[in-house]
Structure formats: C-alpha cells, structure tokens
Amino acid sequence: xxxxxxxxxxxxxxxxxxxxxxxxxxxxxxxxxxxxxxxxxxxxxxxxxxxxxxxxxxxxxxxxxxxxxxxxxxxxxxxxxxxxxxxxxxxxxxxxxxxxxxxxxxxxxxxxxxxxxxxxxxxxxxxxxxxxxxxxxxxxxxxxxxxxxxxxxxxxxxxxxxxxxxxxxxxxxxxxxxxxxxxxxxxxxxxxxxxxxxxxxxxxxxxxxxxxxxxxxxxxxxxxxxxxxxxxxxxxxxxxxxxxxxxxxxxxxxx
Amino acid sequence: xxxxxxxxxxxxxxxxxxxxxxxxxxxxxxxxxxxxxxxxxxxxxxxxxxxxxxxxxxxxxxxxxxxxxxxxxxxxxxxxxxxxxxxxxxxxxxxxxxxxxxxxxxxxxxxxxxxxxxxxxxxxxxxxxxxxxxxxxxxxxxxxxxxxxxxxxxxxxxxxxxxxxxxxxxxxxxxxxxxxxxxxxxxxxxxxxxxxxx
Numbered sequence: 519x520x521x522x523x524x525x526x527x528x529x530x531x532x533x534x535x536x537x538x539x540x541x542x543x544x545x546x547x548x549x550x551x552x553x554x555x556x557x558x559x560x561x562x563x564x565x566x567x568x569x570x571x572x573x574x575x576x577x578x579x580x581x582x583x584x585x586x587x588x589x590x591x592x593x594x595x596x597x598x599x600x601x602x603x604x605x606x607x608x609x610x611x612x613x614x615x616x617x618x619x620x621x622x623x624x625x626x627x628x629x630x631x632x633x634x635x636x637x638x639x640x641x642x643x644x645x646x647x648x649x650x651x652x653x654x655x656x657x658x659x660x661x662x663x664x665x666x667x668x669x670x671x672x673x674x675x676x677x678x679x680x681x682x683x684x685x686x687x688x689x690x691x692x693x694x695x696x697x698x699x700x701x702x703x704x705x706x707x708x709x710x711x712x713x714x715x716x717x718x719x720x721x722x723x724x725x726x727x728x729x730x731x732x733x734x735x736x737x738x739x740x741x742x743x744x745x746x747x748x749x750x751x752x753x754x755x756x757x758x759x760x761x762x763x764x765x766x767x768x769x770x771x772x773x
Numbered sequence: 774x775x776x777x778x779x780x781x782x783x784x785x786x787x788x789x790x791x792x793x794x795x796x797x798x799x800x801x802x803x804x805x806x807x808x809x810x811x812x813x814x815x816x817x818x819x820x821x822x823x824x825x826x827x828x829x830x831x832x833x834x835x836x837x838x839x840x841x842x843x844x845x846x847x848x849x850x851x852x853x854x855x856x857x858x859x860x861x862x863x864x865x866x867x868x869x870x871x872x873x874x875x876x877x878x879x880x881x882x883x884x885x886x887x888x889x890x891x892x893x894x895x896x897x898x899x900x901x902x903x904x905x906x907x908x909x910x911x912x913x914x915x916x917x918x919x920x921x922x923x924x925x926x927x928x929x930x931x932x933x934x935x936x937x938x939x940x941x942x943x944x945x946x947x948x949x950x951x952x953x954x955x956x957x958x959x960x961x962x963x964x965x966x967x968x969x970x971x
Contacts, residue, residue, distance in 0.1 A: 670845045673823050677839045678859040678903060688858050692849040770849040770883045 557739040565743040574728075575747055582724040582748060585641075585713045589648035590706055596649070597656025597701065602690075604657065605664020621654040626712050630719060639720040648712045655708065656701045663697030695767040703760055710752055774798045774939050775907055777820060779829035781964065782812070789815055790827070791964035799906070802933060802940040804954030806947055812965040813943040814842070817911050820941055834906035834939075838899070840913040844892035846884040852895050853880035860903040870902040871895070874928060890921040894928070901932050908933075908940040914949060926952060 540559055547558035569575035604611040604618075630647040637643035667690065675685045691698075717726025725748045732740040775797045782790035789812050797803050805813050818824040820831055821839055838860075846855050856867035868880050874894040876887075884892055893913060900908060913929070914922040930953060933940060944950050950957045959968040 670841060670843060671847070673818075673821075674839070674841065674845045674859070676823060677821055677837055677909075678899075679835075680859060684858060688847060688850060688854075692847070770885070 553739065554736070555738060557742065562739055562742045562746065565739055566747055569740075569743060569747075575744070578723055578725050578728050578744070579748060579751060581721075582710070582713055582717065582726065583751065585645055585648065585716070585724065586706070586710045588645045589652065589709050589713065590702075592645065592649040593652035593656055593705060593709065594698075594702065597653045598660050598698070600653070601657040601660025602664045602694075605661040606667070611661070618654055618657055621650070622658070624651075626651045626715065630712075630716050634720050641721075644713075644716045644721060647716055648709055651712050652705055652709050656705060659697050659701040659704075660694065663694045667693050692767065692770075695764070699760065699764040699767065703756065706752065706755065706760070710748065775820075775834065775941075776830075776832040779816075779819060779827055779831070781829070782815060782819065782824075782827040788964040790819075791962070791966040793965075793967060795958070795967070797939045797941065799939050800937045801956070802942055802954045804942045804944060804950030804957045805960060806944055806950050806957060807960035807965065809945060811960045813945075813960055814911055816960070816965075817909050817941060817943050820907075821909050836904060836906045838901070838903040838905035838908050840896050840900045840908070840910040842911045842913075842915055844884065844889070844896045846892060846895060846899075848884045850883070851880060852876065852882050852884065852887065855884065855895060856899050856902050859899055862902045866902060870898040873901070873932070874898040890917060890925070893917065893921075893925060897925070897929065897932065901936065905938055908938050910940065910942045912944055913942075914944070914946075922949075929953060 543556075544558055544560075547553075547556050547561075550556045553561055566575065600614065604614055629650050630644075633643040633647035633650070637646065671689050671693075675689050680689065713724070714726035714729065717724035718730045721727050725744045728744045729741050732738075732744070777793065777795050777797075779790055779793040781788060781792070793816065795803065805816060807813055815824065817839075819827050820833065821837060822831070822833065847858070850858060852871060853864060853867045856862050856870055857864060862870065864880075868877075871877060871880055874897055876891060876894055876898065879887065879891070884895065887895065897913065900910075910929075914925050917925060926949060933953065940953075942950065942953055947957075960966070961968045
C-alpha cells in the first residue's frame, strides 16, 4: 500500500474506484449478453486501438480538443472580466444580474441552433455557441470570488500604491485562484459535452460528428470507443494540468 | 507637511466625526486616543486617503505607509516578497528590513508560518521599508500579550527614532501614546472631536 498523502488521500483509491466502474460495466455486458446494445470493455478496447492506428481517432479527438480549448479560453476570459466587474461594482451587478439570469436559463440547444442559423455552419458559430453557454456559470463563480476579496488587502494595496498589474497578480489573482480553478474544472467538463452537441448538429469532424455517424449506424461499440477515448483525454488534462496548477496556486495553505 | 481640516464625516446620515483640524511636521508623532468605536480608525482612513467621502480637506505627502490593526499580509507570498512587492524594495533591502525587526533568516517563510508577534513585526518592517513621509499606525499592538506588546513598542520607538517621518498613531492605551508621541489628542463625543485639552 502506498503512503497516504499529506491531506489523507490515498492515491490508489481513484484507480480502484475506476476499476469498480469497469467491473460494473463488464458485469452488465455479460448479463445483457448483447454486444449490439452494450458491448463489454474487452470488445470496445480493440476498436480504440484500431481507430488510433488508422489515425481517425487522433484526428477527431484533435478537432474536438481544439474547439474545447478555444471555447474554454473565450468563456473563461469573458466570464472572468464580467464576474470581477459584477463582484466589485454593486451598480454593474444590479444592471447585469437580470441578463445573467436570462443567459443561465437559456437552453444550450437554443443557443447552438440560433448561432448556426444566424452565423452559419461555421467554426466561429460553433465555438461562440459553446462559449455563450459557459460564460454565465463562470460569471456566477467569479462574482462570488470577487465579492469575497479581502477589503483590508485592497486598502493595503492602495496605501502602498501597488501598480495595477502587481495588484491583480499578487493580491486579486491568489484570492480568486480557488474560484478560477472551480470554474475551470466545472467549465471544461461542461464545455466538452456542449462541443459534442455542436459537432453532432453541424460540424464535419470531431468526436460529436463521429458519434452522430455511428448513432445512425446503431454502432454502440464505436460510440463508446470515441466517448471513452475523449473522457480519458479530459481525465488526463484534469490530473496533469488542472490539479497540479491548483496545487501550486494553493501551496501557501499547506506551508 | 500634513494638514488635516475635517468639517464632518457621516455614515448613513449619522454624524461620526465633527470638526477636526491639525498639522503635523516631519519627525513629529501624533497619538490619537479615545474609547473603542469613537472614530479613531475612521479618522486614520480619511488621513490615509482610503475614505474620500467626508467634508473638508487633507493635505498629505505621496509616500504613505500604514501599520494596520491586523497584520494585513499577503499569506500566499513569502515574508520577503511581502516587503518587495508592496514597497518596491530589493531582496537585499527586504532582508535588511527583516533583520531590523528581528526576523533575520525568516524571509522565505510564508506569513501563516509566523507567529502573530512575528507577523506584526513583518507589518512594521514593510511600513518602514517603504520609506514613507507619513506613517499611519492603527493600534499596532492590539491583541498581543503584555511582553510582546512591550517588545513591539520598544522596536517601534527605535525605528521611529532612526527616521525622520511624520507619524499618526491611533491607540486606546494612554501609556503607549505617552511613550511614542510628541503630542497626544483624545477623540470624544458624538460627533467625535478632539477634547479641549487634547
């Protein structure tokens, strides 16, 4: 057994938990005994390998990842700016809050369809539609963070005449880091799901497009192969990018 | 040097401060005493320029530093960075400032790794490292035990003696005021004004 980490977490638990999920899937597949409805993991795995070797899986994964990345950067940047404004200015909050509620309740499908109708079946429309869906939730999270900013530190920064850049980087950003991380983590999981819908409805490549294709062919195994591959990529991003960044940003708490 | 002429300060229609006027020269220390809640911190915030919503004028120098009631440090930056990032001091200057307040060798520690007394010393080091023309101190020894407060008082006295800086020092403890200040004024009444003997 590996040594527990400082926060008491056992690093092998997530692996064991995922293995349990895999075991549950296997049991259901065996009990169902119909590979067309629910193929077993050992029937899906060779498909992932063959699609990877043929170059199809990397091509579609790459297209989806690029859309996720662009929409993520766009949504986080705009959401961060609006959230900060609403969190720090009561007047801005009063004016923009009704808009926020409207956009929070706007169904993703409506935004996607309208963007395609108004802008056309283009890459820009696809990315904009995804970003519009995500921006309101980023705003809500960052607004909470901005409201919680320590006023005493703001006073200190004013007294010592810290420059705007230094103030943002050393006073505001570290306080917002947990909120940015939270918005980022929930954002990336939401964005990739919406990207798939966008691709399903109006793109000629990407994991969503492939799922649409195999949906028409009723090929559950290929649908699972593409979905699982992309989930694996997102888990890797979560484990190797987001979590290390969050750990670095909050290392002072454990010092 | 510094000229304060406040005609009034209101909070939600309630008059908090009345007519308050004084001047302070370089190298002078003014202590403002008075009971809790009388408006000492409000007065200090007006002098600092943190509260522009008052009637009157304040003429103050550009280079100001403040020692707050709470240490008010950046917990996610090291002790050295807390000085460098806020005052523009170099690492060497920051280390010298830390040594001057008895925190030699602790520059790499984060504030949560320091005791309250050490955090207050760091706040003091930061204020003096800024090389201010006006130093504002808002009850800097509050919530320290008697021994720590005495140490901090002696340290502040030494640091002030070594510099030529106008200082406004807010406290509710008269012995602290008598030890550090050239002039002592007392805030009293509602709206608060300087007591006639102040």
